[in-house]
Amino acid sequence: MKKIIFFFTIITAGILTSGYVLQHTGRDAINRVSTTCEDWGFVGHRLLNRYAVFTLPPEMMVFYKKNIEHITEHAVDPDKRRYATKHEAPRHYIDIDHWGEYPYDNIPRRWTPALAKFTDVFLVTTQNDTLQLFGNEVSKMDKYKMILYGEGIQKIFAKDSVIIYNEPYNKFVRTSIEPQVFREDHTLNGEALLELFAHETPQIEVAGAFFEDQLSKYGIIPWHLQAMQRKLTQAFADKNAARILQLSADFGHYVGDAHVPLHTTTNYNGQLTNQLGIHAFWESRVLELFNEEYDTFVGKADYIDYPEDYAWEVILASHVLVDSVLNVEKRLVRDFPKDRQMCFEERLERTIHTQCEEFARVFDQEMNGMVEQRFTAAIHALGSLWYTAWVDAGQPNLNKIGLNKKEKEAQSEEEKELEKAVKGGKIFGRQH
């Protein structure tokens, strides 16, 4: 309540620009819209994209404000895309604890070395034997080289282990595996693979090869943030208004997800600790109830020197909060009066069963405002990443760019396709 009063005091003091007023009225509109949506997470994503616009410098603000409805509406496109392709879901999370322990130095921070380390690669012999050559379970990697061992290596080279340097293998990964990761066809050139071992003598005749992508199974959000940064920078350099808008909106979605602790753990919905439903409780219910009290004046966007490292900082900052999210909820469910935890609420024509407001309030307070902190951190992060992409592209003049008729038509075609996929009804991969 204090913050709302603070908000209106500022408005009446006349300090605010029209932008901030729009920001506030926008919030009301979004909260109204939300009641028609299936997923409460929609509210957060839409608000996040909208607020981030107000962190931008004037040269960018002109363009983003003109298109603020588009950026707001399309904040949830990536969630819709999960209905269209199985490759979408892993972009929204990482089960980082699957791979080791904090601070997870064993996970390569860049995409190519990460693929090199965690992708299983198999040779198929002319005898039709399948032998594993590369993979996290059959290798040890340091800064410069990999030691490969295991049954496959034994059969291929008649040795317990062989060494391969990272550089030539990374090159192979970049040219042969990377372009195929998100395609159906995972076959590789077996001869080319064996050529990487020029100093060894293979004991088998190779008929073929293929790979199995392990990274996508556990989520790829940090690397996807890096990829989005590169793409958006390119779109600015090309002064391609349609791409800038689409990528900015999408980027907002992934930046939002990256700020949610439960998007960084194997126990993403409390399913391993008997806390099912905690995911939506944290990211949707609490935010939906209390976002109007949040202090969303996060200041100006900052230039980020190393966006690739920054993506990982965000993920790790989310991940260190996982335990406290789970612990607080566990304790509350145990101690809070049982009959006041879940309530029925009317939403338009429907009745829904959800956490009671009072219970959600206590959850929020016990976490010391974590939801607000992560949400406002996400606003600032998103504005800063947009701004960084624009600066890195040479600060192109955005005053004169816009969508021509053909681009607008293409855009609405795409929207229709997406809606069709959603109506088709089945998400590929997990719900969260």
Ligand SMILES: [Zn+2]
């Ligand atoms: Zn998502």
